Amino acid sequence: MGEYVIKMPDVGEGIAEAELVEWQVKVGDLVREDMVLAAVMTDKATVEIPSSVNGEVLWLGADLGAKVAIGAPLIRLKVEGDGNVVAGAVAEIAEAPMEAATPAPKQEAVAVAAPVMEKAKPATLAPSRPVASATIAAAPRAEGEKPLASPSVRLRARDAGIDLRQIIGSGPAGRISHEDIDAFIAHGGSQPGGIRSGAPVARTEVEEIKVIGLRRKIAEKMALSKSRIPHIMYAEEVDVTALEELRTTLNRDKKADHPRLTILPFLMRAMVKALAENPQLNARYDDDAGVVHRYAGVHIGIAAQTPAGLVVPVVKHAEARNLWESAIELNRLSDAAKAGTASRDELSGSTITISSLGAIGGIISTPVINYPEVAIIGVNKIAVRPVWDGTAFVPRKIMNLSSSFDHRVIDGWDAAVFIQRLKTLLETPALIFVEG
Known part of the structure; x- marks a missing residue:
């Protein structure tokens, strides 16, 4: 067994770093080649980072919202064979805490127009198969188990009030697609405003949503405008x-x-x-x-x-x-x-x-x-x-x-x-x- 380090790729535009906006995996997950591991955002685009090998996740190199330099270690995997990390370098990478990633600095003047997320180049995945009825009927995932889905699918699910843990994806490694959400809705999946049985129940949940990516850029620009003008x-x-x-x-x-x-x-x-x-x-x-x-x-x-x-x-x-x-x-x-x-x-x-x-x-x-x-x-x-x-x-x-x-x-x-x-x-x- 060996270890394989995937580094932040050059995502174009001559940039030196990109903001990590989503992890698709966690430590201990088994991943396959071409499976999307993370999503990063530049000034104008969101780019998905696929895995180049099969393996098990040992280490994640940054927290959400952190700025990661091009070429910096992003994720470490345990793989069959020798991997791509020489002895001694493994320990150095393993000892580096996640907080070592460059924190998102307070921006100075923001571009005149808020940036837009371009369509990311999709990873090369296996052809999708028809969505079976089992996709809808399957039991929800265990608490804490994060479904695999692209940022656009997660955004759509959040806007529709859908818990992605209720859906079994039809893509590689159970990845959830827009077609899976369509099938879920067509078969009477949970929607906001649905009929609830029984008496009203007090709810005490508090959802913590980290402000990252485009939302953070918008927040920074609005604060800049109102504070200076x-x-x-x-x-x-x-x-x-x-x-x-x-x-x-x-x-x-x-x-x-x-x-x-x-x-x-x-x-x-x-x-x-x-x-x-x-x-x-x-x-x-x-x-x-x-x-x-x-x-x-x-x-x-x-x-x-x-x-x-x-x-x-x-x-x-x-x-x-x-x-x-x-x-x-x-x-x-x-x-x-x-x-x-x-x-x-x-x-x-x-x-x-x-x-x-x-x-x-x-x-x-x-x-x-x-x-x-x-x-x-x-x-x-x-x-x-x-x-x-x-x-x-x-x-x-x-x-x-x-x-x-x-x-x-x-x-x-x-x-x-x-x-x-x-x-x-x-x-x-x-x-x-x-x-x-």
């Missing part, structure tokens, strides 16, 4: 009745290869016109150097919720795009962000950001500025409300804009002038398309 918030209601009529007409008569228009491309075009008159809002503030950078190009970040968390894809040079071009690029970036394939360049470089929760956007919100920008425009939901026209109340479609500004750079008057200009353009949408 004195926010001023300005809300205004906008009558978008005429805009909605125009949008409906354009969607009805659109070309087959054009996407369906939402309100966002109209808002983007209105922002381009309003920023031409108020250039101080299309800027970033380098508060360490005491310099405001105003940009001629309008690069609009669109805060988007994805299965992995909040990311901000950026529509570059919105000033050079017409309504349909803006919609096409917006759709392309949104799809890439949700699929986890958006590149680092597509997630950085914004000069002003839009935050929209769509139909669940509420009446008012307090968006956090995308540091180091100086303004963010929040879009609330559209609702039909009675409006007095001078003689009677008439139904109108009203939408609120809830926006935040860096009060070190933007005065309340400037914020109000900008939002009132947006209001005029959106309430009289023909003005959006008037040149000059």
Whole structure:
């Protein structure tokens, strides 16, 4: 018998380290070649680390959330044969505690856009077999036994309220796939809101969730923004009745290869016109150097919720795009962000950001500025409300804009002038398309 050390591989992008976001195994587990052992996260991607040999886990080289240097020992296995560790080196590795991994440092300025997790390259696994009914009926795993599943499968199960221990995976070593979850749900598996028998029971469980990966990067960026930027918030209601009529007409008569228009491309075009008159809002503030950078190009970040968390894809040079071009690029970036394939360049470089929760956007919100920008425009939901026209109340479609500004750079008057200009353009949408 010998010992085999798997080191942190070079995951590309010229990085020196990666954050460990998930262990798929524990000490004592038997693993097979190509079985996924761990998942690590770089600034733009989550990568699964497979085993290159069959063996038994003897040692794990880092805690979740730790930064592991490229080439550092990640896991040690007992294997048949001589392994790849020479005598003497084994003891050195074994004596190194898990805490020896580089702890996650407090980050300085974070990239303009929160990074997105790209689809990891899957390990080469054996072809999956059909999910048998035994997959559903099998007894749950013992307490403490961690099911094998990818980060995306775990996220889906957590969102659906499914205990993965209740599912026997159909993949290698019992690895659980999305198809296994589909089969579990189809056969009446546990779902949130399910019917419970008996009287209500007090629950005392406390779930401890370590903040790592993309969630930690989002937390760090939000804390940075709120700690360094004195926010001023300005809300205004906008009558978008005429805009909605125009949008409906354009969607009805659109070309087959054009996407369906939402309100966002109209808002983007209105922002381009309003920023031409108020250039101080299309800027970033380098508060360490005491310099405001105003940009001629309008690069609009669109805060988007994805299965992995909040990311901000950026529509570059919105000033050079017409309504349909803006919609096409917006759709392309949104799809890439949700699929986890958006590149680092597509997630950085914004000069002003839009935050929209769509139909669940509420009446008012307090968006956090995308540091180091100086303004963010929040879009609330559209609702039909009675409006007095001078003689009677008439139904109108009203939408609120809830926006935040860096009060070190933007005065309340400037914020109000900008939002009132947006209001005029959106309430009289023909003005959006008037040149000059």
